[in-house]
Amino acid sequence: MDYTVCVLPGDGIGPDITDQAVKVLHAVGQKFGHGFTFTEHMIGGGAIDAAGHPLPQETIDACTKADAVLLGAVGGPKWDDVQHKLRPEQGLLGIRKALGLFANLRPAVIYPELAQASYLRPDIVRQGIDLMVLRELTGGIYFGRPQGVRTHEGQRVGINSMVYSEEEIRRIGRMAFEIAGKRRGRLCSVDKANVLDVSRLWREVIAELARDYPQVELSHMYVDNAAMQLVRDPSQFDVIVTGNMFGDILSDEAATITGSIGLLPSASLGQSRPGLFEPVHGSAPDLAGQDAANPLATILSAAMLCTYGLGLETEGRAVEDAVHAVLGRGHRTADLATDRSEIVGCSRMGDLVCDQLLGQG
Numbered sequence: 001m002d003y004t005v006c007v008l009p010g011d012g013i014g015p016d017i018t019d020q021a022v023k024v025l026h027a028v029g030q031k032f033g034h035g036f037t038f039t040e041h042m043i044g045g046g047a048i049d050a051a052g053h054p055l056p057q058e059t060i061d062a063c064t065k066a067d068a069v070l071l072g073a074v075g076g077p078k079w080d081d082v083q084h085k086l087r088p089e090q091g092l093l094g095i096r097k098a099l100g101l102f103a104n105l106r107p108a109v110i111y112p113e114l115a116q117a118s119y120l121r122p123d124i125v126r127q128g129i130d131l132m133v134l135r136e137l138t139g140g141i142y143f144g145r146p147q148g149v150r151t152h153e154g155q156r157v158g159i160n161s162m163v164y165s166e167e168e169i170r171r172i173g174r175m176a177f178e179i180a181g182k183r184r185g186r187l188c189s190v191d192k193a194n195v196l197d198v199s200r201l202w203r204e205v206i207a208e209l210a211r212d213y214p215q216v217e218l219s220h221m222y223v224d225n226a227a228m229q230l231v232r233d234p235s236q237f238d239v240i241v242t243g244n245m246f247g248d249i250l251s252d253e254a255a256t257i258t259g260s261i262g263l264l265p266s267a268s269l270g271q272s273r274p275g276l277f278e279p280v281h282g283s284a285p286d287l288a289g290q291d292a293a294n295p296l297a298t299i300l301s302a303a304m305l306c307t308y309g310l311g312l313e314t315e316g317r318a319v320e321d322a323v324h325a326v327l328g329r330g331h332r333t334a335d336l337a338t339d340r341s342e343i344v345g346c347s348r349m350g351d352l353v354c355d356q357l358l359g360q361g
């Protein structure tokens with residue numbers, strides 16, 4: 001099959017790391033007989049400089065036409081003091097909105113070779129951590145109305161509203177059951193149904209959906225307990241689905257316990273293609289252009305692009321396996337290295353993953 005991927009390198013290390021992911025996707029094409037066509041467009045600070053806007057219309061048009069979008073990162077000190085309307089991050093928010101991306105997927109995996117990077121006790125890490133947090137991205141308390149600060153009876157009152165319609169819950173719920181069905185078949189829905197009416201509806205709708213997915217084992221957990229269980233015994237989780245604010249917090253918690261920011265990929269998905277695939281980390285301006293960044297989070301985002309963006313599950317798994325194998329052989333970028341002799345640059349790390357994928361590693 002032929003696929004078009006729109007690449008948005010962005011700022012800082014963005015170009016370094018997306019170059020490596022593109023290289024890996026070329027290798028996927030070669031190995032599995034797919035044709036990948038790449039188009040490259042501007043986003044973020046560089047787009048402000050060149051086109052006067054962090055998300056030029058031309059970029060939106062190119063993304064909309066593509067089968068998938070691969071993003072590096074945006075931002076940097078150069079644009080820190082530009083007026084609010086023209087901040088690099090507006091490019092990110094804008095593209096997510098333009099593509100109707102309502103679900104954010106963030107896996108948290110502990111690689112046995114990097115177990116010492118985790119903040120958890122070794123006996124907990126040994127149980128294994130391989131979970132996925134699926135966060136609703138466009139609803140809930142961040143967008144619900146009424147919102148704002150008002151004066152009531154002589155004092156200021158801040159208001160935000162957690163609002164979910166059953167359709168909003170149903171579409172993220174369906175995605176969660178589908179994903180759990182393709183993994184280990186366990187879905188944990190996280191809410192605060194002991195306190196919040198909106199959570200009671202969330203729980204009800206998710207439970208209704210479960211009838212359509214008998215092969216998936218559904219459980220419910222209150223968010224405060226989920227926050228504890230993630231550090232106490234993360235091995236119990238396969239897929240976690242939750243609303244926007246709970247997901248914001250839990251996905252960062254889940255990511256942090258792995259300890260390796262350079263290894264964390266993400267995917268944002270809508271009802272149809274294209275999805276957006278990007279590393280969790282930022283533009284690391286301190287490393288830009290030095291061939292020193294860790295490209296693995298972006299390469300693993302390319303793996304998610306295959307699996308969740310194009311339905312190429314075997315190809316996605318092959319990329320993940322190649323990353324495991326390269327780490328297993330002791331290769332490290334500087335951020336992960338404990339021994340200077342094993343350090344490789346960004347580009348070399350990309351080459352190692354390609355070679356492994358093509359059986360030349």
Ligand code: NAD
Nearest residue numbers: 073074075076077262281282283284285286287293294335
């Ligand atoms: P950051 O993630 O860019 O960097 C935090 C630390 O992690 C730095 O020490 C950096 O060198 C290191 N790091 C990050 N990615 C790395 C990689 N791939 N390999 C090796 N080391 C890596 O976060 P920050 O310093 O808070 O922000 C820098 C800029 O990035 C800011 O302008 C911020 O607004 C922006 N940012 C963008 C995104 C995004 O595009 N999604 C996300 C977060 C921050």
